[in-house]
Amino acid sequence: MSRVLHRGSLLHFLDDPQKGLKESYQYFIDGALLVENGHVTAIGDAQQLIESLPSDTQIQEHKNALLVPGFVDTHIHYPQMDIIGAHGEQLLEWLDTYVFPVEAKFADIEYAQQVARRFLKELLRNGTTTALVFGTVHPQSVDAFFSEAQSLNLRMIAGKVMMDRNAPDNLKDTAESSYRDSKALIQRWHDRGRLRYAVTPRFAPTSTPEQLKAAGQLLREHPGVYLHTHMSENLNEVAWVEELFPHLDHYLHSYDDAGLLGRRSVFAHCVHLSEVEWQRMAETQSNIAFCPTSNLFLGSGLFPLAKAESCGVNVGLGTDIGAGTSFSLLETMDAAYKVQQLQGHSLTPFKSFYLATLGGARTLDLESKIGNFIPGKEADFLVLDLAATPLLEQRMQHCEDLFETLFVLSTLGDDRCIRESWIMGECKHRRDDSALSEPQPAHTHDQSDGSQSAATGTK
Structure with missing residues (x-):
């Protein structure tokens, strides 16, 4: 069985924000996405998920990044x-x-x-x-x-x-x-x-x-x-x-x-x-x-x-x-x-x-397959680099909330922001080889870090 936990800031949508913003999305500043055999099996707070994982689970750190569905x-x-x-x-x-x-x-x-x-x-x-x-x-x-x-x-x-x-x-x-x-x-x-x-x-x-x-x-x-x-x-x-x-x-x-x-x-x-x-x-x-x-x-x-x-x-x-x-x-x-x-x-x-x-x-009538991180969905997702360019890195330091962070990404972002593209739990595009740390077994992971990088721009 292939089981990998991806740790980083996570955002996905449950519904159209036009229908009600608060209920439309989930955001975890220090989140975890658990992928097994190409599908999402869990999403949530990293600390809580890591504590419940089998010791042989691989953990992939995504620092200064935002994970979103493909x-x-x-x-x-x-x-x-x-x-x-x-x-x-x-x-x-x-x-x-x-x-x-x-x-x-x-x-x-x-x-x-x-x-x-x-x-x-x-x-x-x-x-x-x-x-x-x-x-x-x-x-x-x-x-x-x-x-x-x-x-x-x-x-x-x-x-x-x-x-x-x-x-x-x-x-x-x-x-x-x-x-x-x-x-x-x-x-x-x-x-x-x-x-x-x-x-x-x-x-x-x-x-x-x-x-x-x-x-x-x-x-x-x-x-x-x-x-x-x-x-x-x-x-x-x-x-x-x-x-x-x-x-x-x-x-x-x-x-x-x-x-x-x-x-x-x-x-x-x-x-x-x-x-x-x-x-x-x-x-x-x-x-x-x-x-x-x-x-x-x-x-x-x-x-x-x-x-x-x-x-x-x-x-x-x-x-x-x-x-x-x-x-x-x-x-x-x-x-x-x-x-x-x-x-x-x-x-x-x-x-x-x-x-x-x-x-x-x-x-595309594919909501049952892709589009968010609901358990059971196919694990197609992106690792967005919040410091992909010097201008983006500088601008992110002045973002005060998720709204502003996303707006900056959507106005200043381009292909350079795509650090990685994952297809069914496999990395099919990596912008550079230094973007990720080596996977670590769950029992050796440092669980003391309860927050993710301030570059997410969320207080």
């Missing part, structure tokens, strides 16, 4: 990794200029494998342990991605793009072929280890009504799979959908008419929804990926998080690489805060960290 990215494109930071276009022009040419390369499975390998390494370096991921129209792009993710034992969701119109000929499939190829991928990968499949029409303008209905048929035939697409990101896109679907009432109707709404349906962006669309999203328990760096970069608009909260629609954070400008969900939190500020809505750091952890897990 970050969840609810919308990202792995094939667009190499065009991140491409200058100068809005959504529709950006797709033609940058996205379609690079996605054509994924017909080559060796190229796809090489990019998938780099992509997953970058996710772990930024603390993302679960993601909902776009492939390309090529089935081999999904085979390559899932193969690499499986080798790292990652919990990932991905799917083949379905796109049968308004795209280059070398990136089009058909309603029939997309159904057939997606079905084969579902049978090959869905629920294989920690992997799950997402039926993935790019967005309504690049799928005929027949293809969208084929996507709905896949959802009916395979009730456990996901639906992953884009919606109402850009005003020109919304107008285009009205032209392409003149018989329908609104953008969401193009998906609703095909049977694509539901608990495991995730729509990226949703910046420009009408009141009717918001209500229908709530009725069907459909979910939204909020992608602030992408929305700002492409000039798409400001996502109304307060409206989603008032309607009770689940929201998670998405980096949306490659229109998004960072793999880091800490930097995404920073952009999310600014997007809300521009609308007169204050995003607290508690809500930001909730969105990146338990909120993301709920958006």
